[in-house]
Amino acid sequence: MNDNITDDTVLKSCYSSPLMNPELHRVEQYLPGLASYIETVLGDIPSFSAWEQTSSLPYYLNNTYCLLQMTLLGQTCLVLMENPQRSVSLPDVKKHMDTLRKLTQMPMLFVTATLASYERKRLIEKGIQFIVPGNQLFIPELGLDLREYFRARQETVEFISPATQAMLIHLLMNDWKHSLQLSQATLGQHFTYSKMTISRAVKELKGLGLIALGADRQQQIEIRTSARQLWQNARKHMRSPLKKSLWLNAVPLLDGNPLLLAGESALAQQTLLSEPRLPVYACSSETLSALLLQASDFLSEVAAEDAACELQIWTYDPCVYASVVPYVDPFSLILSLQDSKDERIQIGLSQLEGDLKW
Template identity: 40%
Template sequence: MPPLAADVQHYLYETLGLPKSGSQAWANQDGLPYFLRDAFDFQALDILGHTVLLALDRNPEKASLGDIRAKLDKVRSVAKQPTVYVTKALASYERKRLIEQKVPFIVPGNQLYLPDLGLDLREYFRQRPTSAESLLSPSAQAMLITALLRPHWEPEWHPAEVAATLGYTPMTLSRAVRELSAAGLASVHKAGRSQYLTMAFSPQETWERATPLLRSPVQRTVWTSTPIPADRSIRLAGLSALAHHSMLAEPRLPVHAVSRAAWQALKSNVDELPEAMPGAYAWQLWSYSPALQPDSGTVDPLSLSLSLRDDPDERVQSALDVLKEQLPW
């Protein structure tokens, strides 16, 4: 029995009182296409009188949610029975996406979502320490994202250098360092008079753990009738940026991002409109600089994901899955 299947049985025993010996290898898996057998291990299991098929993810670090759903649909069409996705871990936004799409899943020790059986157990989420319950400040978020997207990843980094690049004061730097340490994302140590942060996890795991503590950088959107002026701090954003990184169609109104501070300097040279209208230009006012990647014409991919993660359009969410696969991790 695969270890993940044993974890499922133990979890179901603790939460529903089901016997631990109910899982067995699915007899028909050899009839599936190779790409499905390569993606999942399969176990048949009886849950409260219903036989379900567990699709145990063999490569969770490589899977995108769009790909997972497509494969599960294929398995379900062949098996003719409820199919449940099983993985070791899911970020909160991934759980939300799966629930919105009514995709059954089990994360042993964390959550069980089986809409076909009327089961949705969420009280088993692992809680973060109280000191990390609140959202990170925009400055701490910007520093974290900048560190995660460094061209050559190393766990240790110098926060003062990142803060200087972003134009933050020593007081803002100190507060951001305390926040990242309190969130359990990095540990602080000194070398001489310099202070360093060491990431506690890999870039991907750091991002997944940090995501519930992060917010959309977009504070509000304004529209103008004036073209976007040339400025090094302005970046393509929103659906315009996502279209640049995927096959998503360009939005009707082009979208750019600018920090609130930069907007104060620019707004005297543009004609602001009361609402979106044909031919308008959309400006997202960000809580931190949208130019965290100096050489890019778009906002960075992590901030872009945060700005669009609650978009209900499935095409947008599929494009975000494509964007996730382009991350340098």
């Protein structure tokens, strides 16, 4: 999941009131699933934060819900996440929302694990926004008509997601000459992505005309161009994997092994570009967390002038491509440096792309 979803401080804030039932801690396990469902349906990752007025609420509200602020599609609403051990009646949900509206003008969203069909109908009739993760979403107060949203989204897709880009690059690393057929399972077999993420990648690639679906429309994918042509067609829809850079006081090792070289260091390994002053490495956010666990006593972020290396944090794992070389794949490297104003780097990128073995 994305780092923006939530963190421990938000959850601790939800449970900070001494009156709150400890069973509400069970709500924590539902937040990732809620965020994943919203991202899958709407293509936007929600962010959660504690609601500052929670501690002043009556006991019955704090005991019935975990109350959070959620930002989604540029708008903020108040989430009433039902305590899984304290089921609430639909009339009470309406009364509770009326009480909360005296404190805030934010739209409100009721989140529950299950709803019967007749209950969903009643909530819709009363205009109460709700989400049943993995099942149904009704959020008209956010100004969203799902049919119109999906229609507009399909028409205006410009960039593929990081997960889709990672899967596409993995295909490009396994060159083919004219055309290619594969299954959805094959597309995602080298990754730990969920079936939903793989399915969304297929939709993105098909929507941009980069792939076609086979006769069964569900399992078979067809790429009707060479790998070189696919790269040329897809490149304008791909972005740099670089999320941020850190300057570290020591060169990081993961389980005793060095990370892959990236940036100018990787380009210098493959072209005539001179080595940069400091080595540049790359890893994913998950790998960074593992590094900090292993080496928290001596590995720290410092000013650039005092650093031993630069560590790039990528939106996908640069190590997913099985290779004997100590640097990141050429496609991600090109994308990560393509906006550089340094003429030397642009010359190196041209050489690197020209040396690709199609």
